[in-house]
Amino acid sequence: MVRDRLATSPFAAEPRGPVVLTGGSSQLAGLPELAARILRRQIRIGRPLGVAGLPDIAKGPAFAAAAGLLVYPQVAYLEHYEPRRTRHLMTGTDGYFAKVGRWLRESF
Numbered sequence: 001m002v003r004d005r006l007a008t009s010p011f012a013a014e015p016r017g018p019v020v021l022t023g024g025s026s027q028l029a030g031l032p033e034l035a036a037r038i039l040r041r042q043i044r045i046g047r048p049l050g051v052a053g054l055p056d057i058a059k060g061p062a063f064a065a066a067a068g069l070l071v072y073p074q075v076a077y078l079e080h081y082e083p084r085r086t087r088h089l090m091t092g093t094d095g096y097f098a099k100v101g102r103w104l105r106e107s108f
Helices: 002-008 031-039 061-079 096-107
Strands: 019-021 043-045
Touching: 002 031, 019 031, 031 043
Parallel strands: 019 043
Antiparallel strands: none
């Protein structure tokens, strides 16, 4: 089921991209190898990153998803991507100076 969901997911744009396993069951003997064979992708075990002061027991894969959910709001703004416009900065209604002018009109 996971393989089929990955195949249809817009978030798995790279068909050969790695899969990260988290949770306590990711530590089961042979599970990463089995997942790699079934999903035909590289598998890695996720560990909590970006959280200081965790006790040793909370530094394993069992706590990776929970720690990620705690860290995510702090870095979520980095995911916003706006494609570059091909228009020149000084022309059109979406140009830099047009935006500054609009901001000045609306603010004062």
